[in-house]
Amino acid sequence: MYTELPIETIAESSYRRIRGDIIFGRLTPGQKLKLDGLKVTYETSVSTLREILNRLTSEGLVVAEGQRGFEVAGVSVADLREIAALRLLLEEHALEQSFEQGDVEWEAQLVSAHYKLACMEKVMASGDTSQTENWKRYDWEFHQALIAACGSRLLMETHAAVFDKYLRYQMVALSYRGGVAEQEHKQLLDAALHRDSKTAKEILQRHIQGGVEHALGKGPLSSTRKPAR
Structure with missing residues (x-):
């Protein structure tokens, strides 16, 4: 009933x-x-x-x-850059804490999250965009898994809110970077399992900056971007 x-x-x-x-x-x-x-x-x-x-x-x-x-809410180049910078700031800090405190259960959940993401990245690489939302959902889950052991619920929630705004820009631009992003995700997983936060931060910086530049080259933001001097 x-x-x-x-x-x-x-x-x-x-x-x-x-x-x-x-x-x-x-x-x-x-x-x-x-x-x-x-x-x-x-x-x-x-x-x-x-x-x-x-x-x-x-x-x-x-x-x-x-x-x-x-x-x-509208979108703009300046807003995207600000959101990306805030995401990087939060994720780098949470990532370092998570690598220090993560246990074997955290490692298992991280490996599982990466496996799902990698499978969906292969679907996207084939040209099938019907799973775009699942791809981005698994992307979100992987990055959340990376920082899941940081020990701060508030930090996790704040990062998730900022990540969602970053994700909106990727969806607006249909921003799929192919093998480059896939490789960066694998490198982040390897760095996490080796508890190498220094390397992970370097990869994360490239990963987020690459996503921003790719988004700026497509969709409604490409026409508003000022040429580099």
Whole structure:
């Protein structure tokens, strides 16, 4: 028998759906978020939608336009670079702590996360883009696994929020770097298993910078990028 879910559960589910649709590009940068349309799509009340959109506004994924309503936050080169720099700062610190404290269970989870990512990277390399969201989800899981033993839940949560914003840019640009990124992921795994945080940080810097430059060369950001001097 169907039992109606509590309003908190419905609201949280709708929040996750809308947030996911923004991150994965189904709701595009600058798109107007009309409450009447969202009410039908996400099967929730206008009052709940307002709460959700205000919550997403506080996260920087939605922009409130006063009396004119809401829209998906735009994208810019400067914002991408700032997000990438913050991600690197957080991930380097968490990575060093994780390498120091990780145990055999952490190693096993990391190897498992990399295996799933590597399998999906092979699918992407074949030209099949139907699994793009799973590819990026496994990418997210691998980088979270790298820092999972850092000992700070707040650091993990903050990194995850920043990573999601970085991910949105990759989805906007459909940024798949092929074998280069695949090799960097394998190198990160090897460095982690050898507890070599110095090497891992160097690889991570190349990995994130390479992702930024690749994203800037494709999609809507490529036309706004200033030529190098």
